[in-house]
Amino acid sequence: xxxxxxxxxxxxxxxxxxxxxxxxxxxxxxxxxxxxxxxxxxxxxxxxxxxxxxxxxxxxxxxxxxxxxxxxxxxxxxxxxxxxxxxxxxxxxxxxxxxxxxxxxxxxxxxxxxxxxxxxxxxxxxxxxxxxxxxxxxxxxxxxxxxxxxxxxxxxxxxxxxxxxxxxxxxxxxxxxxxxxxxxxxxxxxxxxxxxxxxxxxxxxxxxxxxxxxxxxxxxxxxxxxxxxxxxxxxxxxxxxxxxxxxxxxxxxxxxxxxxxxxxxxxxxxxxxxxxxxxxxxxxxxxxxxx
Amino acid sequence: xxxxxxxxxxxxxxxxxxxxxxxxxxxxxxxxxxxxxxxxxxxxxxxxxxxxxxxxxxxxxxxxxxxxxxxxxxxxxxxxxxxxxxxxxxxxxxxxxxxxxxxxxxxxxxxxxxxxxxxxxxxxxxxxxxxxxxxxxxxxxxxxxxxxxxxxxxxxxxxxxxxxxxxxxxxxxxxxxxxxxxxxxxxxxxxxxxxxxxxxxxxxxxxxxxxxxxxxxxxxxxxxxxxxxxxxxxxxxxxxxxxxxxxxxxxxxx
Numbered sequence: 443x444x445x446x447x448x449x450x451x452x453x454x455x456x457x458x459x460x461x462x463x464x465x466x467x468x469x470x471x472x473x474x475x476x477x478x479x480x481x482x483x484x485x486x487x488x489x490x491x492x493x494x495x496x497x498x499x500x501x502x503x504x505x506x507x508x509x510x511x512x513x514x515x516x517x518x519x520x521x522x523x524x525x526x527x528x529x530x531x532x533x534x535x536x537x538x539x540x541x542x543x544x545x546x547x548x549x550x551x552x553x554x555x556x557x558x559x560x561x562x563x564x565x566x567x568x569x570x571x572x573x574x575x576x577x578x579x580x581x582x583x584x585x586x587x588x589x590x591x592x593x594x595x596x597x598x599x600x601x602x603x604x605x606x607x608x609x610x611x612x613x614x615x616x617x618x619x620x621x622x623x624x625x626x627x628x629x630x631x632x633x634x635x636x637x638x639x640x641x642x643x644x645x646x647x648x649x650x651x652x653x654x655x656x657x658x659x660x661x662x663x664x665x666x667x668x669x670x671x672x673x674x675x676x677x678x679x680x681x682x683x684x685x686x687x688x689x690x691x692x693x694x695x696x697x698x699x700x701x702x703x704x705x706x707x708x709x710x711x712x713x714x715x716x717x718x719x720x721x722x723x724x725x726x727x728x729x730x731x732x733x
Numbered sequence: 734x735x736x737x738x739x740x741x742x743x744x745x746x747x748x749x750x751x752x753x754x755x756x757x758x759x760x761x762x763x764x765x766x767x768x769x770x771x772x773x774x775x776x777x778x779x780x781x782x783x784x785x786x787x788x789x790x791x792x793x794x795x796x797x798x799x800x801x802x803x804x805x806x807x808x809x810x811x812x813x814x815x816x817x818x819x820x821x822x823x824x825x826x827x828x829x830x831x832x833x834x835x836x837x838x839x840x841x842x843x844x845x846x847x848x849x850x851x852x853x854x855x856x857x858x859x860x861x862x863x864x865x866x867x868x869x870x871x872x873x874x875x876x877x878x879x880x881x882x883x884x885x886x887x888x889x890x891x892x893x894x895x896x897x898x899x900x901x902x903x904x905x906x907x908x909x910x911x912x913x914x915x916x917x918x919x920x921x922x923x924x925x926x927x928x929x930x931x932x933x934x935x936x937x938x939x940x941x942x943x944x945x946x947x948x949x950x951x952x953x954x955x956x957x958x959x960x961x962x963x964x965x966x967x968x969x970x971x972x973x974x975x976x977x978x979x980x981x982x983x984x985x986x987x
Contacts, residue, residue, distance in 0.1 A: 501856015501876025643801035651793035
């Protein structure tokens, strides 16, 4: 799959933003006043910024409101509804904390559920794709949820929880890679089933339909990006898991080290998200003899 | 509404004969010609006369080489070239329809054709991700998803002579490799053809239940023995004689 910057930025930052909103929503001793305002601002800049970035790849962003109508069948539609509902609920909850110094706790709980639902629906947009065997697994929602919870806890400053959640996210990410590497072969879709010619003999792509490229090849076939994937996997784990965990566990922990941990974690998540797209192979590539 | 109908009154679709397709791409051109100037947004080209040209097509012909496995009667079977035209298969269980967030994609109850309402399409591209066949292409000029309409503007069009009320690709095919009809009616010509020739689904394991069917290439004829007496004749000498024989022996000794 083509690793489009808009979707990488969207999934990374909206995951972090909604992860932070989850922890803010369930906090039994919530921040108030200006401190609350700062946390809400960070969460909304990331969550809303991510959502806006996702509209950049649309052909007709001006019709985006129509995307709220098909929640019966479409995970993308459900995601839009969950995101807006969460932002409204958490916005009201934050209003009480910032301006009235009161915690309307049920709003926070509902908002926290909504934040998790938003991240889950985002992940299901990818996990439902049977055409992309690497994504078509329960590990995809597990990965998205664990990343959001870990990153959210880190942003919230809940260092004790964040440390363990980051480790968990790292373990799930490794499992996703190990299982994902065999997913295409296990899917049973081959050039033989794609063409129906397998019973005659070995099938080889002979001539593409045209000498140039096309939308399908640009969108779904991304061979170059996988060249350095094993190096990138190690770099991303170092940045996303190892460095933040070491900083969080350090006895001389300070706000500056926390900032460094956050930056390192986000850089690592961006790298894994890039791999998430670049390594994903769509079965349509079989018609072109490429993956 | 992007939920799929539980059943459709007809299952209109194509039957494509891989045995007779000669790979001339006439269906590709006629498809583009008809669909760029009729229903919906035109099929744009980018940089059409430049070095890096590309464009939107609803039908493309891929060519494959199939190498039959060696068998005792055919030690070195010849490879075969097989052309595979590919367009929307109008699946019964169309994954492209259910992922659509706006309701722009839908499957018609009356004939099973999968269509895009272009005025509702936001161009998110998710339906193209969900299609295993690469049947949907986002038009780069219009920003909306384009796909085969089964020439819905021809097949019911009473302004056209009856012979033309079939999809443009079917009307054009010079080798009779494309057939159009109701695959839900087991007495239709296309259903009989599929039954007779063992029509198949592409990527059946994807569970899309495609309506369009592909007829597999027929087995190649075996060349007959030229003469009934041939097996009794002395075999032709395989060893070289004369100058070549001398050269062979001399080089062998070196």
